Amino acid sequence: MSSLDSIDRSIIEAAQAGLAITPCPYAEIAKSVGIGEADVIVRLGHLMERGVVRRIGVAPNHYALGLIANGMTVWDIEDEVASEVGREVGALPFVTHCYLRPRALPSWPYNLFAMVHGTxxxxxxxxxxxxxxxxxxxxxxxxxxxxxxxxxxxxLRLSGNGG
Amino acid sequence: MMSRHHLAASIGLDDLDRRIINVLQEGFPLVTSPFAAVAAKIGIPESELIARLQRLAETGVVTRFGPFLDAAAMGGAFCLCALSAPADRFEEIAGIVNGFPQVAHNYEREHALNMWFVLATESPEEIDSTALRIEQATGLAVLRFPKLEEFFIGFRVAA
Structure with a gap:
């Protein structure tokens, strides 16, 4: 965790259990970390630019939304074209996650994983x-x-024992 | 099987709830009054957005609200893993696997490989050591499927 300083880490630890659903949630984090609200906002912006924070937002429960059919589709794609096929599959609007992964032969011949949700x-x-x-x-x-x-x-949770 | 709208109606989701979920899946602004900004975009009062999100969180429709972290960008690692739990030991195995704090998600799936879980650790080395500990604790082989390449990750579903 060397790329995070102790303040970044404190911000993430304070925020990862969930932001407060109150008018100024970043001020709540600032209070618990002991820095200014503006610092929290700037630092979270930097963490997003660096990709440490992928996004800030909600994750819905798919089942509660009626998306009760959740299929992990798996594909054995020829290695030479697997990246190209993966890019095309990943661009489909109904594919939420798409990864190329190693096969586990002989029992598992599939190298492309695409998650598909439906009602x-x-x-x-x-x-x-x-x-x-x-x-x-x-x-x-x-x-x-x-x-x-x-x-x-x-x-993912950071454990609270420092970097 | 219940239709999608029946199910949604049974937990009281209306069109505005769905819009709120869709907008908040796209992102939450880094400003002093982020709810006011999102509410203005949707065209509702800030207080209504806050009240609705509180309700969505309390009822479990929204499972997480906050920053989503990339373990790899922090020097950590993710790895999808799978095992075949015998039917008569399934609950026991699930308990053992879930007991590891490194297990971020765990799903039961219909397949000979019936348990699929994601390890999220602060270092790549901890993936292997955790998988080995799970093998020792369960007596079952843990197949590891680290990502080699990641394609567009929307994560979003239409609410």
Missing amino acids: TRDEVETKRREIALLAGPACRACDVLYSKRILKKTG
């Missing part, structure tokens, strides 16, 4: 067919793993 499994299957069309003959095999249950969801 029904039929909707996810329709989207999966769109991905298959896009991947074309470079795709040798595919599968979809539906989620049955969220067992844990806390996000």
Whole structure:
């Protein structure tokens, strides 16, 4: 954690459990860290520019929104074109996460992972067919793993023991 | 199966709630009065935005509100992992895996590999050491799927 100074770290620790839902949430962080509100805002801006903070906002519960079908679609894409296919798949509006990952042969031949959400499994299957069309003959095999249950969801937490 | 709007109605989500969720998925401004700025964009009073977000958070429709961190940018690491938990040990295994603070998310999925979790650690070395500790604690092989390349990550869903 060498790239974060102790004040950055204190700000993140104060903010990561959630911003206060009050008119001036950054002032609340400032109070708990012991610096000025303007400093908090400037530092969070720098952390966003550096990519340490990807965004500030909400994460909804997909199930509560009615998006009860959550499919991790997985694809065995020829290595030579896997990056190119990944870029195209990742650009689809209904794909929320898309990664190239190593295969775990022999049991796991898939190297491209694309998360697709829908209100029904039929909707996810329709989207999966769109991905298959896009991947074309470079795709040798595919599968979809539906989620049955969220067992844990806390996000990344910094432990409080310093860098 | 309940339709999307039935389900949403059962927890009392209306169109304004959906708009608020969509706008706040896009980002939250770094200004002194961020709720006032967002409320002006949506065209509602600041107090209504705050009251609605409080309710969305209390009812669990919004699971997190705040900064989303990139472990890699801080010198840390993420790694997707999977294991095959025997049906009769599933709950026990879930308890063991969830007990590791490095486990950020864990999902049960319909597949022979039925447990998929993300390790988020402050150093790349801690990914391997944590996966090994989970293997020792469960007696099961933990497959590791670190990202090699990441394509556009919207994270957003239409509410």
